[in-house]
Each structure stands twice: as C-alpha cells, then as structure tokens.
Amino acid sequence: MAFLSDTLSRIKISSTNAITQKARVLKSEGRDVIALSAGEPDFDTPENIKQAAVEALLQGKTKYPPVCGIPELRAAIVAKLKRENGLSYDVAETFVSAGGKHIIFNVLTATLNPGDEVIIPAPYWVSYPEMVSFSAGVPVIVPTTQAEGFRLTPQALEAAITPRTKWLLINSPSNPSGAAYSAADLRGLADVLLRHPQVWVLTDDIYEHLLYDGATFATMAQVEPALKARTVTMNGMSKGYAMTGWRLGYCAAPVALIKAMEVIQSQSTSGVCGISQYASVEALNGPQDFLAPRRLAFQRRRDLTVSAISAIDGLTCPSPQGAFYVFPSCVGLLGSKTPDGKVLETDRDFVDALLDAEGVAVVHGSAFGSPGHFRISYATSDEELTEACTRIARFCAQLKRA
Template sequence: MPFLSDILARVKPSPTVAVTTLARDLKAQGRDVIGLGAGEPDFDTPDNIKAAAKRAIDEGQTKYTAPDGIAELKSAICEKFRRDNGLDYDASEISVSTGGKQVLFNALMATLNPGDEVIVPAPYWVSYPDMVRLCGGEPVIVGATQEAGFRITPAQLEAAITPRTKWLIFNSPSNPTGAGYGRADLAALTEVLMRHPHVWVLSDDMYEHIAYPGFDFCTPAEVEPRLRDRTLTVNGVSKAYAMTGWRIGYAGGPEHLITAMRKVQSQSTTNPCSISQWAAVEALNGPQDYIATSRAAFLRRRDMVVEMLNAAPGLSCPVPEGAFYVYPSIAGCIGKTSPAGTRIATDEDFATALLEETGVAVVFGAAFGLSPHFRVSYAASDEALREACTRITNFCASLS
C-alpha cells in the first residue's frame, strides 16, 4: 500500500523556489551567481514598520490571536480596501493568513470538490494550477500570447466556462509577465462573468502598488460591483512594503466564504504570526510614501532591463505594465547550440545552460505555462541587473 497520498502525485514542487534555492546553494559553494529567480523586493522593510513590530514584542503581543487575524488588522484592511479600491467590507468579511498563498489555498480548499474546474489564464504564477490540483479540482489553462499582450480575451473566457467551472483566478499586474488589464479590458471580462452566475472570481492583486505610468490598476469587484458577492479580492503586504518574510496576506469576500476559510485555517496553521500582524497594521495605516519610492526604483530597473534584453540576439522583451518581472521570448534562440555544447531545444535548456555557463539564474517559461520564454525578476540591485543582462546578451550572442 503506497505511503504517500495519490493527490500528491498530481503536484510538482515550485520551480521558482527550486531555482532560488539552487542559486543560493551555488553561491554558498563559491560560484559567481546572480539570482534573478525570486519574486522578492531587495529593499529593506521600512523603519516605521519594523518599529511597530518591536513595539508589539515589548508590549507582550506574542500570544495566539484569533485564527484569521486581530481586529486592529482587519480594521486596517477594511480601510485599505475603501481607500484604494472603493470596496466596502465589514470585519466579518476579512481573512488574514500566513501570506497570500495561504489565502488562495484556504479559498480553494474550502470550495472545491473533485472534478470542479478552475480557469487559470497562462502565463500563470506557478502555484495556481498545483494548488487547484492539491485541493481536488481541475485547472483549465487558457493561454494568452505575447502578441495579445499576455491578456486573455472575453471570447477565450467564454469558451472556457462549463457547468463545472467554479472559479476564475485573475492576476493583474501579472506574475510572471507584468502584464496588466486596463479598466476596459477588465470590464469586457466581467461582462462575460455576469452571464455565468455560478463562476466565482479569485482576484490576486498582490502587485497592485507596483503599477507604472500609463496603467491604472483596477480590480474586478471595483469595475463590476455586482460581482462583489462572488469575488474574493486577495492582497498582502509582501510586495508593496518589502515584507516577504513577515508572511501576511489578506482577502475581502462574502462572509460565508470567509467563515469557511477560517474553518480551514483553524485546522492548519491557526493564526498568522502576532508580531507580523501588528507590523502589517502599521504598514497599512502608516505613511505610504515608501510605495512611490520603491515603484520609482522598479520603473528605472524595468526600463534598463527591457532595453538591454531587447538588444540581445534572439530575444524579444515586451514592456510590462506592472510588477517586477519581464518575460522575454527566446524564439530566436531555439535550435542553436551554446559554447559548452548544449542544444537549445526548449526554454528549460536555455535557462539551464545560462546558469551553468554564465552564472545567471532565471526561471524557464514552461513553469508558467507559456514557452519559449523565461522570467527575470528585476527586484535586484541596478548593478546586479546590469551585469546579469550583459551576461545574458553575451550568452545569446555566443549561440551558434
């Protein structure tokens, strides 16, 4: 009798975590490695947020809390949704978890039955399909090409919906492409959803505050208020406030869904870290000037990386609307051979040879559901990015 569960065989380890771990291990061995695999701001957490955490420790805020968040943090989240998104939630409609990933997992675990379908636009964050499978559902992948701006069309969404569809997972700006859906794009999608009242929307807004000039962020329940009662709007403090290690994600949604998610969380992790929760209160309620400062740095880095990668032979790098990723095509490199003799048949071959021969760690496109591409995280120093892009350009030029 097998020891491991059957469902585990349907799930793969996270490729982004694997690449980041490998880059870290190679560095520890003395290799000259530039890791561009992690989706993690390289900036430090703002001082006012760190001070709030220290204050929480000094005041003894180190005990268990309510399973899905302290009242003060739920209040701050309600105000954030009103202030930034025009969404009005009560504290009973708010869930706080150990990172955005747990919010998503709780929602899927609380709602999916075997055979339920979840529409996942591709390119997608690597965890979406496997979380769906782990919770017993079936991911339905809808592909968006570079030519389409990495955005799915209303016709594609309509064609993907069946009587078994339970969720659409929506992410804008996107990981891995940085592509964003403008208000008109999103309104066209929500019009389709209004024709299918059995389909819920799981909107992952984690990169809301990393949106660049020319793109105005909006979220589904804001664009179409009639979707509010079947939308879970997910966000967190990780990307906006450089708090990845603090592990605080949150969501607003209908009370009956939030109650079900609380039940799941009460039997898994229970409450998120109490100290991190108090830090998140300060992040949401305190000065917001850090966001504009970090966004300006990401914009500068985006422009440099896009320019350098578009100068590399065989690469085509679109300009993203937000987040801190680019997703260049390597179509012009397929079929070529590296100086060390590796034949580039896939984007995984490209990423492997790039790491082995130049020390630059990126994530191959097949991990995100669209090839032949690779993802670069430009949440790294200007110097590291400049050197990495130079190595990538030289590597592409060396292919024969």
C-alpha cells in the same frame, strides 16, 4: 515511497523556489551567481513597520491570535479597501493568512469538489494550477499571447467556461508577464461573468502598488459591483511593502466563505503570527510615501532590463506594465548549440545552460505555462541587473544558430 500520500502525485515542487535554491547552493559553493529567479523586493521593510513589530513584542503581544486575524488588522484592511479601491466591506468579510499563497490555498480547499474547474490564464504564477490540483480540482489553462498583451480576452473566457467552472483566477499586475488589466479590460471580462452566475472570481492583487507609467489600478469587484458577492479580493504585504518574510496575506469575501476558510485554517496553521499582524496594521494605516519612490526605482530597472534584453539578437522582450518581471521570448534561439555542442531544444535547456555558463539564474517559461519564454526578476540593484544582462548577451552571442 509506499507510505506517501497519493496527493503528492498531483503536484510538484515550485519551479521558482527550486531554481532560487539551486542558485543559493551554487553561491555557497563559491560560484559567482546572479539570482534573478525570486519574486522578492530588494528593499528593506520600512522602519516604522519594523518599529511597530518591536513595540508589539515589548508590550507582550505574543499570545495566540484569532484565527481570522486581530481586530485592529481586519479594521485596517476594511479602511484600505475603501480608501484605495472604493470597496465597502464589513470586518466580518475580511480574513488574514500566512501570505497571499495561503489565502488562495484556503479559498480553493474550502470550495473545490473533485472535477470542479478553475480557469487560469497563461502565463500564470507557478502555484495556481498546483493548488487547484491539490484540492482535486481541474486547472483549465487558457493561453494568452504577447500580441494580446498576455491578457485574457472576453472571447477566450467565454469559450473556457463550462457547467463545471467554479472559479476564474486572475492576477493583475501579473507574475510572470507584468501584464495589467485596466478597468476597461476587466469590464469586458465582467460582462462575460455576469452571464455565468456559477463562476466566482479570485483576484490576486498582490502587485497592486507596482504599476508603471502612471497607470491606474483596478480590481474586479470595483469595476462591477454586481460581482462583489462572488468575488474574493486578495492582497498582501509581501511586494509593495517589502514584507516577504513576514508572511501575511489578506482578503475580503462574502461571510459564508470567510467562515469556511476559518474552519480550514483553525485546523491547519491557526492564526497568523501576531507580531506580523501588528506590523501590518502600521503598514496599512501608516505613511504610504515610500511607495512612489520605490515604484519609480522599479520602473527604472524595468526600462534598463527591457532595453538591454531587447538589444540581444534572438530575444524579444515586451515592456511590462507592472510587477517586477520581464518575460522575454527565447524562441529565436531554440535549436541553437552551446560552445560545448549541447542543443537548446527547450526554454528549460536555455535557462539551465545560462546558469551553467554565466551564473545567471532565471526561470523557464514552461514553468508558467508559456514555453519559449523565460522570466527575469528585476527586483535587484541596477549594477547587478546591468552585469546580468551583459552575461546573458555574452551567452547568447556564443550560441551557434541552427
């Protein structure tokens, strides 16, 4: 339509949201659909956090909040980063937005000029390159391989940096691969970044509390304090605290960038819902004992899913180190034909045919910059996962190989 902005030509709708919505529509029409497409914990928000929201309502804490966040929450963020990550920040170096996505959007909008480059390892979360493009930046996609554990190597980072590079965007544990960067992995990347002072780092730590097999979480500013002055450490309440609908993300960064983000947010959403903020104070300051059993439940579901998918002829499925996704390869089945004669030429063809035939909604790997794969979210019950894997196996068994 002629009256729409040219900006829309640079971005497209989120593939994960689109597939999840399609699954909702099919369910509403009476289809038996198992949706493994959304990155959303099936656990409920802990009771003490919900009660804190109720108390805030009853106390009339319903007015406009400060743009950067209420003082209590910003102080809780400072305490959390010190306690869990060994990072020292002032309250003025913290910022609160309507979800982690909003933090990233504000950061990129505040810093990118046309032509500025942002290095994004693939597979990546679907929104990263879209947000860069929206801000007139250039997404520089650096492929990683399963053999590399889907992690960016120092050599690949060095090769991707140019005089126009402004950001490295790194997500650990990763959506969609579940790959996690150890302190040693980050040390190698930090050594490269120290040689390129124009490059800032945005760490998406949203899956911090979902690391398995006893692994220890690490983040860039913690590993290399010399990079703290050009690092944005982003996190949020959605995943570990099962607060997706509360829409609250936060970050710590140099004051000059915080002030720039405040300008943008003051003219867009303004402050985040106050009730969500008071609930988040309790989440960060209150008991953390629910995290471990939920992490163990996700680890059990990971093992169940990896075992079932790995047993399917034509699929390979590495075991992720964190988050709640597996990222199998379906390359061995591309070129196959469905029983009705359709040729599965791409990963998108594979996931579309799977949804049509068996009612299992997953997301194609090309949406994450890694064709030939697909993402399964195992943030659902063991029973539903078992049934979904049974359907995927049945679908694959009915394909006629090329």
